[in-house]
Amino acid sequence: MSRLLIPNPNASIVSLTSPFTRGSLRTIKDALSVAYTTKYPISPTETHAAVLIPLCNLNDNPGLLLEVRGKLRAHSGEVSFPGGKVDPTDESVLHAALREAEEEVGIDADKIEILGRLGPPTRSLSGLRVWPYVAFLHEKPYGSTSDIDDTSPLPSPPLSSLTLSQVEVAAVFHLPLNRLTDSRYLREHQFRGSTSYWACDATDLVAPGIEWSNACANLEDEVGVGFDGRLEIWGLTGWYLNLFMKIFFAGRSH
Template identity: 50%
Template sequence: MLRLPPPRQVSPYFGLDKPFTSQSLASIRKRLSEAFPGEESPAQSPSSGTAAVLIPLCNVGSRSGILFEIRGKLRHHSGEVSFPGGKVDPTDGSYLATALRETQEETGINPDQVEVLGRIGPSVLSLSGLRVYPYVGFIHSSARSEPLPLASATDTLPNISLKSLTLSPLEVVHAFHKPFNALVDQDIIRPHAFRGFTPYYAVDVTDEAHAAGIDSPAPTDVDEEGGSPRPGRLEIWGLTGWYLNLFMRTMDLYE
């Protein structure tokens, strides 16, 4: 049986039970730059056979967390949980540009709303053969203007409204915010094996499927082990789960 140390309930970079502030974003940006020096540059020219995703941090209901999608009826990974993102387009000037463009196409979030905090890595090949480059950004409620003065660094950043998102009807059936409090809740996480080898946490988000009126949230694709997630459950697993775990480990929340 796979075993992992329990998640930590405190991060030195932001409060799990508090909304993000400019100060906490600065701490995350610094940590990412320290943890992944020399990773693929955001300015690196993209190539075919690659993709990029955004790990979108945001405040919802005055709680810090991450925005996820439930994918629509697509050729690959239909009905699964994912971050916004997709394949590189020939017009994209960088992998970061791909992540921001796809985020806008799938959720309606304008690139001007995204404060890019860094990247995580290394990039990993998906089961479909795409090398996926992950970036981390904070979603502001509106287009960013001038930076906040230092006196406001500890002020709570505005919430976003999930109702304001414009979801792509073909690609996304539901978007939800998972607070960090929940992502360290041992009642909804379980040890799993990424591609049958490396332990990581899969996160049960079946409640989000039910909230969206999805009655049978079982993914149609096999998972990274060649098996399937727990029957009748919707989980954050596979490559999305792997990148989530990588971010959570970098923030000292997962081992």
């Protein structure tokens, strides 16, 4: 018998099938602020990275934007959130996440509404301390959309409008929130061999013709190509995704 229980979508603090609204984003933001109150120091002796966990509405369907990485030296052909290594010129860890999102998928920082963060920031297998920030992607600068009321769907940029880095990103796709409560797509996995979480199959969400299946040279890396050759969200990306979804069903974590 599995040690994990698939969450009941009816128990979520916001709908998993109705588009995100100002009201639902406020609920998520409040839950994040309650769940993650610990202040984590940024050690100057470590190398840091930052990622966005970007919520978006696609055809009035709530979900998240994820990438399939290009043919790079590390994590080639794998699934990840937008983000990357903090540069010396970055004003902050969060600034690095915003900069990388613009470089990788062409979304301006003024269209990214930060809702909160997850914690604790975990080290990748390559030694980076990865800081995850939850955000919502607006189609227009979100400061200019005050006329949208609390119950109306918030528009996000269509995938076709994004400008992908030809080097870093092979494809982007939309992961519907309700997939994360659908047993057909979930596989129990062990994070770092000790803690159970759900890996999620995303094979069918990527446009045909994207060469991801044989692009990963090292299947022990922590994101992307997973069980039986499927394109899965697992490893550190999957772990952060699970931590985020716990907010929907528990409200408190660390």
